[in-house]
Amino acid sequence: MIIQTGLVGTPKHELDTPSLLVDMPTLDRNISKMSSTIIEEAGVNWRPHTKGMKTPVLAHMLLDAGAIGITCAKLGEAEVMAYAGIKDILIANQVVGPRKIARLVNLCSRADVIVCVDDIRNVNMIGQTAANKGVTVRVLIEVNVGMDRAGVEPGEPALELAAQIAACNGVEFSGLMTWESHALTVEPIEEKKRVITEALDRLTETADLCRSNGHTIDIVSCGGTGTYWISAFHSGITEIEAGGGIFGDIRYRTVFGADLEYALTILSTVTSRPDATRIICDAGKKAMSSDAATPEPIGIPGVKSVALSAEHGKIVLEKEANDPDVGDQVEFVAGYSDTTVVLHDELYAIRDGVVEAVWPLPGRGRVQ
Amino acid sequence: MIIQTGLVGTPKHELDTPSLLVDMPTLDRNISKMSSTIIEEAGVNWRPHTKGMKTPVLAHMLLDAGAIGITCAKLGEAEVMAYAGIKDILIANQVVGPRKIARLVNLCSRADVIVCVDDIRNVNMIGQTAANKGVTVRVLIEVNVGMDRAGVEPGEPALELAAQIAACNGVEFSGLMTWESHALTVEPIEEKKRVITEALDRLTETADLCRSNGHTIDIVSCGGTGTYWISAFHSGITEIEAGGGIFGDIRYRTVFGADLEYALTILSTVTSRPDATRIICDAGKKAMSSDAATPEPIGIPGVKSVALSAEHGKIVLEKEANDPDVGDQVEFVAGYSDTTVVLHDELYAIRDGVVEAVWPLPGRGRVQ
Numbered sequence: 001m002i003i004q005t006g007l008v009g010t011p012k013h014e015l016d017t018p019s020l021l022v023d024m025p026t027l028d029r030n031i032s033k034m035s036s037t038i039i040e041e042a043g044v045n046w047r048p049h050t051k052g053m054k055t056p057v058l059a060h061m062l063l064d065a066g067a068i069g070i071t072c073a074k075l076g077e078a079e080v081m082a083y084a085g086i087k088d089i090l091i092a093n094q095v096v097g098p099r100k101i102a103r104l105v106n107l108c109s110r111a112d113v114i115v116c117v118d119d120i121r122n123v124n125m126i127g128q129t130a131a132n133k134g135v136t137v138r139v140l141i142e143v144n145v146g147m148d149r150a151g152v153e154p155g156e157p158a159l160e161l162a163a164q165i166a167a168c169n170g171v172e173f174s175g176l177m178t179w180e181s182h183a184l185t186v187e188p189i190e191e192k193k194r195v196i197t198e199a200l201d202r203l204t205e206t207a208d209l210c211r212s213n214g215h216t217i218d219i220v221s222c223g224g225t226g227t228y229w230i231s232a233f234h235s236g237i238t239e240i241e242a243g244g245g246i247f248g249d250i251r252y253r254t255v256f257g258a259d260l261e262y263a264l265t266i267l268s269t270v271t272s273r274p275d276a277t278r279i280i281c282d283a284g285k286k287a288m289s290s291d292a293a294t295p296e297p298i299g300i301p302g303v304k305s306v307a308l309s310a311e312h313g314k315i316v317l318e319k320e321a322n323d324p325d326v327g328d329q330v331e332f333v334a335g336y337s338d339t340t341v342v343l344h345d346e347l348y349a350i351r352d353g354v355v356e357a358v359w360p361l362p363g364r365g366r367v368q
Numbered sequence: 369m370i371i372q373t374g375l376v377g378t379p380k381h382e383l384d385t386p387s388l389l390v391d392m393p394t395l396d397r398n399i400s401k402m403s404s405t406i407i408e409e410a411g412v413n414w415r416p417h418t419k420g421m422k423t424p425v426l427a428h429m430l431l432d433a434g435a436i437g438i439t440c441a442k443l444g445e446a447e448v449m450a451y452a453g454i455k456d457i458l459i460a461n462q463v464v465g466p467r468k469i470a471r472l473v474n475l476c477s478r479a480d481v482i483v484c485v486d487d488i489r490n491v492n493m494i495g496q497t498a499a500n501k502g503v504t505v506r507v508l509i510e511v512n513v514g515m516d517r518a519g520v521e522p523g524e525p526a527l528e529l530a531a532q533i534a535a536c537n538g539v540e541f542s543g544l545m546t547w548e549s550h551a552l553t554v555e556p557i558e559e560k561k562r563v564i565t566e567a568l569d570r571l572t573e574t575a576d577l578c579r580s581n582g583h584t585i586d587i588v589s590c591g592g593t594g595t596y597w598i599s600a601f602h603s604g605i606t607e608i609e610a611g612g613g614i615f616g617d618i619r620y621r622t623v624f625g626a627d628l629e630y631a632l633t634i635l636s637t638v639t640s641r642p643d644a645t646r647i648i649c650d651a652g653k654k655a656m657s658s659d660a661a662t663p664e665p666i667g668i669p670g671v672k673s674v675a676l677s678a679e680h681g682k683i684v685l686e687k688e689a690n691d692p693d694v695g696d697q698v699e700f701v702a703g704y705s706d707t708t709v710v711l712h713d714e715l716y717a718i719r720d721g722v723v724e725a726v727w728p729l730p731g732r733g734r735v736q
Contacts, residue, residue, distance in 0.1 A: 073679040118640050271464045271518065272510075282735075290659060291659040311442060327465055339653055342711065365711065367650075367655045
């Protein structure tokens with residue numbers, strides 16, 4: 001992990017491109033807004049997902065803003081965060097196979113790691129490895145409340161797994177986790193609320209079923225950026241995982257309805273002006289993903305279309321214009337932060353148009 | 369650049385996942401096929417594009433197979449390749465702005481770098497910087513033959529730029545470059561041939577126009593993996609840039625009709641079997657891109673659908689089946705190699721099911 005300091009103080013417009021930027025005042029406002037909705041208004045814990053951030057710097061900022069811990073998607077990311085001093089980490093995913101389970105158990109000496117499970121054979125392997133090492137791994141049952149990806153069904157199937165886990169050495173059953181992702185794009189808002197309520201009822205009723213069968217349920221975890229402002233207020237939820245919203249990208253804001261500001265941008269340079277309506281720049285799919293939402297150029301009036309190829313961005317204007325010209329910069333709002341950040345080796349923190357810090361992204365590529 | 373040797377000799381099925389694999393015998397056959405079509409049958413030069421490869425190892429293999437040099441998309445990639453001993457490098461893109469032009473001129477001390485241009489102000493800046501350093505940068509005019517991205521129009525506009533370049537110090541006008549990408553998905557094959565012929569006629573007629581006005585045209589460059597087997601046979605073309613085809617991904621083979629084999633795969637592990645028709649694995653969009661073509665699982669009968677989220681792959685089966693189970697591996701053919709390779713830090717070379725080498729990908733993230 002190399003911290004670059006040579007560029008601190010450089011005006012943004014002097015940076016080479018393509019570069020990944022985060023505007024600090026906007027980021028601060030998004031963090032404040034999420035933390036006050038979740039912690040103050042809803043009164044639940046915040047365990048923000050850091051899978052879109054890839055840097056411990058941002059994770060520590062969220063802890064400073066009141067988060068109780070963080071969420072990771074992969075063991076490799078959790079290792080990066082634990083080695084940067086973060087103690088309370090939920091891996092909201094299954095950790096499978098002897099190599100990864102050995103790493104998971106080793107990581108428990110550096111942090112309190114909680115992992116999601118939905119298969120008793122996997123739990124047994126984790127428990128056995130942990131018991132051999134003399135540690136205990138906390139586990140949450142992933143419950144499928146309608147997304148239909150991983151997870152056991154709510155009610156009896158979850159209770160059955162809870163009972164099996166309770167009989168295992170080396171693991172401690174700590175609660176339930178879900179991701180109500182099937183509600184993300186439901187409209188109108190009343191219908192979205194109804195779908196979320198129905199989904200989270202399944203989760204909290206399962207928690208109650210487990211409790212009434214003698215299991216302790218400390219954690220009932222859910223909520224992404226596209227749902228947290230509804231899910232956080234659902235009775236029986238103990239914590240919210242929404243984290244990517246700190247970047248407030250186009251997907252979160254316009255597709256999923258999150259009321260957050262655009263903080264993450266990609267700075268690019270115009271490399272060609274073949275005609276008066278066509279602007280070609282140096283940021284394509286390898287600098288900003290377009291799989292989930294197309295990035296939007298800032299401050300260019302009359303944009304007809306934006307298209308990305310691997311290495312080029314192409315902006316077509318409604319009317320002829322001379323600006324921006326070859327060599328000028330164009331800044332794009334990230335379409336989807338999660339698949340954009342992983343394309344870069346560093347993130348430039350910008351305040352008042354000047355580089356405040358350059359952060360490495362050591363979680364990038366840690367997909368194992 | 370760290371060469372890993374610890375895993376050499378490991379059976380593929382013992383690798384942790386997600387991992388990026390290339391099957392060496394298949395790769396060798398694809399390289400042979402491309403080189404024999406281009407060099408032997410069409411009798412033109414081969415300058416394979418390495419923007420999808422990201423490692424000098426593969427570039428050197430292509431030179432060993434008869435390529436005269438390589439093509440890069442970005443200056444940063446060209447630096448990686450030049451520092452690994454590759455001498456003849458075409459940057460098939462505009463290099464814009466004083467920082468990059470300084471790097472370009474410095475790079476000329478390590479390699480013979482050719483760069484594409486379509487704007488005389490950019491040429492002047494390159495020429496001035498090169499002349500101050502006492503070097504000459506070779507330039508090709510990028511010509512727009514129908515793709516409508518960057519490039520000047522064929523005929524008089526190209527001739528006019530050629531004349532302006534000829535009057536510049538520090539640069540040497542060496543020919544023309546195009547990318548007939550608008551022909552990629554044209555069907556049927558006769559119509560595709562017609563579109564390519566029409567496009568490349570514009571290019572070669574422009575070359576003739578330049579020659580008849582006293583300019584030397586050494587290079588007339590075109591042809592990607594989706595067109596090369598037609599474009600290479602077009603009269604007046606001197607070299608073909610197709611390179612990504614060595615991986616023979618789904619996009620190239622099924623969308624663009626390239627007759628090459630699947631060499632690039634992503635190895636993943638089943639992390640959840642929530643029901644008998646649903647297989648969840650650990651390779652999502654951060655391990656294999658799905659922006660251009662969806663990866664396909666190998667050897668799983670009756671696949672109804674494949675969907676990727678950021679960190680998960682989800683395979684739905686037509687009929688209930690117990691295999692593959694949690695902990696088993698699933699190997700996917702890459703949908704689009706170009707946007708998949710950049711997600712990884714290393715590439716595992718596999719021969720007869722065993723790791724032959726682990727190659728770092730130092731070109732990854734070199735988007736500047």
